Amino acid sequence: MTEFKLNIADGTILVGSKRAVFHCNHYNSFLQKVICDTFGAEGKIMQINASKKINKEMLLNLKAENPDKDFVELAEGTFKDLALGLLDLSQLGSGVVKLQNSHYGLGIFYKFGKQKSGVCLKAAGYVLAVKEILDGSELSAENIQETTCISMTDTAEGICTLEVKS
Numbered sequence: 001m002t003e004f005k006l007n008i009a010d011g012t013i014l015v016g017s018k019r020a021v022f023h024c025n026h027y028n029s030f031l032q033k034v035i036c037d038t039f040g041a042e043g044k045i046m047q048i049n050a051s052k053k054i055n056k057e058m059l060l061n062l063k064a065e066n067p068d069k070d071f072v073e074l075a076e077g078t079f080k081d082l083a084l085g086l087l088d089l090s091q092l093g094s095g096v097v098k099l100q101n102s103h104y105g106l107g108i109f110y111k112f113g114k115q116k117s118g119v120c121l122k123a124a125g126y127v128l129a130v131k132e133i134l135d136g137s138e139l140s141a142e143n144i145q146e147t148t149c150i151s152m153t154d155t156a157e158g159i160c161t162l163e164v165k166s
């Protein structure tokens with residue numbers, strides 16, 4: 001389990017030495033929708049790249065703080081501990097990542113209904129961050145596509161699939 005450091009005195013939470021703020025599914029769903037509605041495709045790119053940047057910083061700190069832990073397991077566990085879903089990075093080497101119980105996929109489906117394209121932008125950026133740390137590549141939102149998303153189904157069941165192309 002990833003250690004979250006709570007400072008009761010000032011109310012801050014550190015994850016990988018980065019200040020973390022936790023929002024509920026309602027807040028996150030509305031924030032993402034407002035950005036996408038305002039900026040369209042650029043809004044999606046912006047959110048994926050922002051997720052990659054902040055998560056890479058956090059994951060590099062966690063990796064340094066946990067030198068004896070397997071990094072992929074650490075990354076999967078941290079994503080789960082952040083309550084964002086169950087990320088399976090076991091096929092990342094071949095460019096495929098599976099995501100169960102996606103926080104954004106479920107939240108947006110139940111708030112706004114069936115979607116026309118994938119909504120797991122936070123996860124996409126997180127996956128890019130993990131890949132960059134593992135192989136030293138430089139990636140951006142254009143390098144990842146969510147090919148299946150539970151928010152695009154009729155019942156929000158199933159699994160999200162993210163494909164990474166270097």
Ligand SMILES: [Zn+2]
Nearest residue numbers: 105120149160
């Ligand atoms: Zn999804």
